[in-house]
Amino acid sequence: MRSLYVCLLLSCLLGACQRQEKVVYAPPGPVPPEPQRPGDPQKGREALLNEPYITCGLPLSVYRRLAPPAPPQQRLPERRGLNAELPYHRTHYRTPDGVDLVVPNCLQCHASVINGKLIIGVGNERLDFTRDPRPMLKSVGLYLSDPAEIAHWRKWVEILDAVAPYLTTDTVGVNPATSLTLALMAHRDPDTLAWSDRPWMEPPRRPLPVSVPPWWRLAKKNALYYNAEGRGDQARAMMVGAILCADDVATLERIDRYAPDIRAFFASLKPPKFPWPIDAELAAQGREIFERRCSSCHGTYGDRPTYPNLVVGLAQVGTDPLLARSGTDGSHDRFIRWFNRSFFGRLSRAQPAPGYMPPPLDGIWATAPFLHNGSVPTLAALLDSSKRPHYWRYVGERYDPEHIGWSFETLPYGKAGAKDAEERRHIYDTTLPGYGNQGHTFGDALSETERRALLEYLKTL
Amino acid sequence: MELPRDHDDHPQAPLETWQLYGVLTTPSRQKIAFQLHLLAIGLTPDPPPRKSPWAARRYFLGYFTRTEAAPAKFHVSERGERAVLGLAGTADGRLWLDDWWLQLRGDRIRLRAGVPGRYLTLTLRGEEAPSITETSAAFRHYRLPLLEASGKWASETVHGFAWLEHGWGQLPLTGGAAQSQRFTIRLHDGRELTCVDVRISSEEPGSAQCRLDRRALNRVRITVRDRWRDDRGTRYPVAWCLRSDDLNLEIRAVVPDQKLPGPVPLWSGWVVAEGEGDVKGEGFVQSFGFLED
Structure with missing residues (x-):
C-alpha cells in the first residue's frame, strides 16, 4: 500500500513538473507577422481617453481637495463626464461599490508636450520616478474619513507599498515599466490575478532603464517591446499594464472587449511632423545615404514604405546588452511562464529574443532620448559616437531642433561625483549597469557632411 | 512655491x-x-x-x-x-x-x-x-x-x-486614516535632522524619510517605543527609535503631556535624542492624524 502512495505521489509531482510550461526564446532574425484582432480606431481613441482600464487610485473627493484644477491645455475636449475636468493623464472610475476614484491612465507615460504641443503616443521621457511615492500617497489618508473611500485608498497604498522599490528609479527621465510589470506579476496569481502581499517569486532587484517607445510603431512591428518579446495578439499583450489593479480575470475580460480598438487606434496614429524648417535638398542627399546604409534594418519611407521586422543580435548592434540578456539568460523565465500561463497567454505569448529590434523611424525626431535605455540624448550624438556624453542631464524643457533631442548638458562627473542626492538623481550616468551608451556605431564611418545630410533626412520621417 | x-x-x-x-x-x-x-x-x-x-x-x-x-x-x-x-x-x-x-x-x-x-x-x-x-x-x-x-x-x-x-x-480631517509624525532635531555637533513618517496603522513600519543636513538618510525605520494616554484615553507616541544606515537614535519626549488643544488633535513637544557614539540632540516632534484609543 505504501509503495502505491509513493507511486501516486511521484506521479503527481512528475505531472506538476510536466505542467510547468517550457520557456522558448525566439532566435535573432526576422520576426514573422501574426494575426491581430480587428479594431475600430475611433472607438479605440474614445476608450483610451475615457475607459478606466486602471482600476485603483485616489477617491475623487480627496483628489478635488488636494490636486490643483487641470489647466485648459491639459483638458481634452472629447473626454466625457467627469473626465472632462481631469488632466489628460487621469481618468474617472466609479467602483462597483459606488466610490468615485481618479485613476492613472496610459497617457501618463505615453503623451508628451513638445514645442508647446501635446503629442499623444510619444513617450514621456521627462517623468520623475526617482521619488518614493508612498509617503505622499499615505499622507492622503490625513484627508479621508469615509470608510468606503478609505478602503479603496488602502488598496492603492497596499499595491504601491509592495511595488514601490521596483518602481523607483535612480535617474529622472528613465521609465521603470518593465520592472514594475515583473513586480506585479510576482504579487499576482497567474490564473486568478489574486493579490498576495508576499511575492510568489522574487522580482528583479534593480529597475532597468527604458525609454518609452512611440505607439505609432505598432503599425509596422510584428512584435512588441525592444527585445521583441511581445508576440501574438498585441492588444492582449499590451493590456498587461492593467494588472496594476485588476484583481480578477473578469476585470481583464471587460477591458479586453475594447483593447483591439485601442490597438487599432495606436496603429492609426500618424507621427508628428517636424515643426521646424527642413533643408529639402540636404534631406534628399541624406535619403540616399539612409537607403544605402540604414534601411536594411530600419526600412524605407515614402510612398511605398518597407520594414524588415528583424531582431539584430547583440554582437551586431553592440548596444547595452542587459535588457536583452535578462530576457534570455534564464533569470526571467519565471515571468515568461507567468505571462504565458495567464489570461494574456491565451492569445499572446512572451518570447524574448537575444537582441533588439531596430525600430521603424517614423517620427524619430520626437522620440529622444535614443537607444532602448534612453542613454543618448540627441540624434546627432547617436550618429557620431564620439559625441555621446558619458554623464549628462537635461537642461530646461527646450527641444533642440538642430541636434534633435531635449536640451542637455555634459557633465565631467557621474553619480559618484554628485554633490548631493538631488544632483545625483538628475545625472544620466552611462557607466552604470543597463545605462550604457555603447554600440550602434554605424554612423561613425560617415563624413561630417554625410551625417548632416542624414540628420536632415531623419527630420522628414 | x-x-x-x-x-x-x-x-x-x-x-x-x-x-x-x-x-x-x-x-x-x-x-x-x-x-x-x-x-x-x-x-x-x-x-x-x-x-x-x-x-x-x-x-x-x-x-x-x-x-x-x-x-x-x-x-x-x-x-x-x-x-x-x-x-x-x-x-x-x-x-x-x-x-x-x-x-x-x-x-x-x-x-x-x-x-x-x-x-x-x-x-x-x-x-x-x-x-x-x-x-x-x-x-x-x-x-x-x-x-x-x-x-x-x-x-x-x-x-x-x-x-x-x-x-x-x-x-487635515480630525480622525483621518493616516498619522503623520514630523521630527526636527538639532544634534549637538550642529547637524540638523528632519524626518517625516507617515503610517496608516500602528503596526506597519511606516514610510519615513529623513534628511541629515539636507542629505537623505538610507533605509530609515522609525518605531514607536512608548505612548502617553490623555484624559480621553487617546494614546500619543512619546518615545521613538530611529534606525538607519547612517544614524541610530533613541528619541523621547522631555514631558509626555505636550498635547495642544484645538480643532485638530496635535501632540507637539520638546524631545531629546541619544545615539551611538555619544550622539546627542534635542528638538521637536509633531504627531497628528489618526490616534489610538
Missing part, C-alpha cells in the same frame, strides 16, 4: 499656519522650550463684499507653550480672535493675535507672546536658505533651518535656537 513671495500670507488658503519653536537657556543654565503656533482659518472661500467692520474672512487661533524639564512642566495658553477691527490679522510682514505678534519681514524675525506678566520677546536670525518640505497641492510648507534666538522671558535673558515653519493649504 516661490520665495520670498510666499513668506507673505495667503488669505485664499483654507488654513495657514506659522509655527515657531525652540529651546532657550537662561543665565542659570536652565533650559526652557517654547512653541508659538498661529493658525489662520478661512471662514468662507469667496466672501461677498461687505462694508461692515465686523465682516471677517479669517479666524486666528494661537497657542503658546512653555515646557520645563526639571521639574517637568508643560503650560499652554490659547488665544482666538476674528480678523476684524485690528484684533488679529496680517499686514506688511507682520501678523498679530491680540497682543501676540510675529514680525517676519526684514533681516530678523521678532516675536512677542506669553501670558500677562511673563511675555517672551525674541529676535531670531539665520543664514541658511529655507528648506521646502512639502509641496503637494494640498499643503505647501517650508521651514527656516536653525535660527539663533536671543531675547527676554519676563525679566530673564534667554538665548538658544529655534525653527520657523510656514504652511498653507487644506486642513
Whole structure:
C-alpha cells in the first residue's frame, strides 16, 4: 500500500513538473507577422481617453481637495463626464461599490508636450520616478474619513507599498515599466490575478532603464517591446499594464472587449511632423545615404514604405546588452511562464529574443532620448559616437531642433561625483549597469557632411 | 512655491499656519522650550463684499507653550480672535493675535507672546536658505533651518535656537486614516535632522524619510517605543527609535503631556535624542492624524 502512495505521489509531482510550461526564446532574425484582432480606431481613441482600464487610485473627493484644477491645455475636449475636468493623464472610475476614484491612465507615460504641443503616443521621457511615492500617497489618508473611500485608498497604498522599490528609479527621465510589470506579476496569481502581499517569486532587484517607445510603431512591428518579446495578439499583450489593479480575470475580460480598438487606434496614429524648417535638398542627399546604409534594418519611407521586422543580435548592434540578456539568460523565465500561463497567454505569448529590434523611424525626431535605455540624448550624438556624453542631464524643457533631442548638458562627473542626492538623481550616468551608451556605431564611418545630410533626412520621417 | 513671495500670507488658503519653536537657556543654565503656533482659518472661500467692520474672512487661533524639564512642566495658553477691527490679522510682514505678534519681514524675525506678566520677546536670525518640505497641492510648507534666538522671558535673558515653519493649504480631517509624525532635531555637533513618517496603522513600519543636513538618510525605520494616554484615553507616541544606515537614535519626549488643544488633535513637544557614539540632540516632534484609543 505504501509503495502505491509513493507511486501516486511521484506521479503527481512528475505531472506538476510536466505542467510547468517550457520557456522558448525566439532566435535573432526576422520576426514573422501574426494575426491581430480587428479594431475600430475611433472607438479605440474614445476608450483610451475615457475607459478606466486602471482600476485603483485616489477617491475623487480627496483628489478635488488636494490636486490643483487641470489647466485648459491639459483638458481634452472629447473626454466625457467627469473626465472632462481631469488632466489628460487621469481618468474617472466609479467602483462597483459606488466610490468615485481618479485613476492613472496610459497617457501618463505615453503623451508628451513638445514645442508647446501635446503629442499623444510619444513617450514621456521627462517623468520623475526617482521619488518614493508612498509617503505622499499615505499622507492622503490625513484627508479621508469615509470608510468606503478609505478602503479603496488602502488598496492603492497596499499595491504601491509592495511595488514601490521596483518602481523607483535612480535617474529622472528613465521609465521603470518593465520592472514594475515583473513586480506585479510576482504579487499576482497567474490564473486568478489574486493579490498576495508576499511575492510568489522574487522580482528583479534593480529597475532597468527604458525609454518609452512611440505607439505609432505598432503599425509596422510584428512584435512588441525592444527585445521583441511581445508576440501574438498585441492588444492582449499590451493590456498587461492593467494588472496594476485588476484583481480578477473578469476585470481583464471587460477591458479586453475594447483593447483591439485601442490597438487599432495606436496603429492609426500618424507621427508628428517636424515643426521646424527642413533643408529639402540636404534631406534628399541624406535619403540616399539612409537607403544605402540604414534601411536594411530600419526600412524605407515614402510612398511605398518597407520594414524588415528583424531582431539584430547583440554582437551586431553592440548596444547595452542587459535588457536583452535578462530576457534570455534564464533569470526571467519565471515571468515568461507567468505571462504565458495567464489570461494574456491565451492569445499572446512572451518570447524574448537575444537582441533588439531596430525600430521603424517614423517620427524619430520626437522620440529622444535614443537607444532602448534612453542613454543618448540627441540624434546627432547617436550618429557620431564620439559625441555621446558619458554623464549628462537635461537642461530646461527646450527641444533642440538642430541636434534633435531635449536640451542637455555634459557633465565631467557621474553619480559618484554628485554633490548631493538631488544632483545625483538628475545625472544620466552611462557607466552604470543597463545605462550604457555603447554600440550602434554605424554612423561613425560617415563624413561630417554625410551625417548632416542624414540628420536632415531623419527630420522628414 | 516661490520665495520670498510666499513668506507673505495667503488669505485664499483654507488654513495657514506659522509655527515657531525652540529651546532657550537662561543665565542659570536652565533650559526652557517654547512653541508659538498661529493658525489662520478661512471662514468662507469667496466672501461677498461687505462694508461692515465686523465682516471677517479669517479666524486666528494661537497657542503658546512653555515646557520645563526639571521639574517637568508643560503650560499652554490659547488665544482666538476674528480678523476684524485690528484684533488679529496680517499686514506688511507682520501678523498679530491680540497682543501676540510675529514680525517676519526684514533681516530678523521678532516675536512677542506669553501670558500677562511673563511675555517672551525674541529676535531670531539665520543664514541658511529655507528648506521646502512639502509641496503637494494640498499643503505647501517650508521651514527656516536653525535660527539663533536671543531675547527676554519676563525679566530673564534667554538665548538658544529655534525653527520657523510656514504652511498653507487644506486642513487635515480630525480622525483621518493616516498619522503623520514630523521630527526636527538639532544634534549637538550642529547637524540638523528632519524626518517625516507617515503610517496608516500602528503596526506597519511606516514610510519615513529623513534628511541629515539636507542629505537623505538610507533605509530609515522609525518605531514607536512608548505612548502617553490623555484624559480621553487617546494614546500619543512619546518615545521613538530611529534606525538607519547612517544614524541610530533613541528619541523621547522631555514631558509626555505636550498635547495642544484645538480643532485638530496635535501632540507637539520638546524631545531629546541619544545615539551611538555619544550622539546627542534635542528638538521637536509633531504627531497628528489618526490616534489610538
